[in-house]
Amino acid sequence: MHSLLVIHNGTTENDTETLSSRSPDVILRSCGYVVEVADTPEQALALISDADASILHLPITEINEWSTPLIQHKIAPMVWWCTSLTATLSVSACEDNIRVDGILSPFMHPQEIHWILHFSAKQCFERHQWLKEREQLLSRIEERKWIDMAKGILSKAKNISESEAYDLLRKQAMNERKRMVDVATSIVKVYQLLQDQT
Missing domain, CATH: 3.40.50.2300 (Response regulator)
Incomplete structure (x- = not known):
């Protein structure tokens, strides 16, 4: 520093x-x-x-x-x-x-100032890393929520198990070259739109 x-x-x-x-x-x-x-x-x-x-x-x-x-x-x-x-x-x-x-x-004293600044830098970058990891975990939880909702919708609509619904979601994502969460989000939003209209 x-x-x-x-x-x-x-x-x-x-x-x-x-x-x-x-x-x-x-x-x-x-x-x-x-x-x-x-x-x-x-x-x-x-x-x-x-x-x-x-x-x-x-x-x-x-x-x-x-x-x-x-x-x-x-x-x-x-x-x-x-x-x-x-x-x-x-x-x-x-x-x-x-x-x-x-x-x-x-x-x-100057030595104390140097050490405080050194430890402060370490603290700052650890906190920043922790915040990034926290954001990533929250993002994964949010993605998981959409995928679970889409699985529930697919298993009910197609009368299949949740593991089969998951495989169907994964296959659809590969076919469309999209992330699984994007396909899941689309399914949930279309389903909610249809539910609102009925």
Whole structure:
């Protein structure tokens, strides 16, 4: 990890800590990182493509508001810069589904910062992989649902067993050079259309 994007908002960019030697950009540059700074969502979206991670110097309640568009532009770790200003909210704010991969503070040593960023990157990519696998599983479940409905319709309409209906579906998909779920979906939709008309 080499290049970081530090994101401030109107509240944090005028913070005395931000203007001092304890600001995230000053500290991260002193640790050897290339740092860009964004104060608006437009700036952040323009700079995110070159960044290896986003450092969110924001109140915890604003993290999701900023993280959603950033994730849509690039999969990269998002790390919360926790200070006395950004952490003044009650613990109940932490119960929200906050999308951060790690937490940094201005009082960490360079080695701690490097390790947090390293683990944050690992966490980010594992979470992204898990979300992709979850989407694939949900898609398979949805496909299975259409295939099972089509099997039920075919076995009832043709007076055959469900295994024979499955074979019929598979054969039809091969003949039409379509995916089995597409053939099953067509069968179910036609059946529902006919049922609605009667």
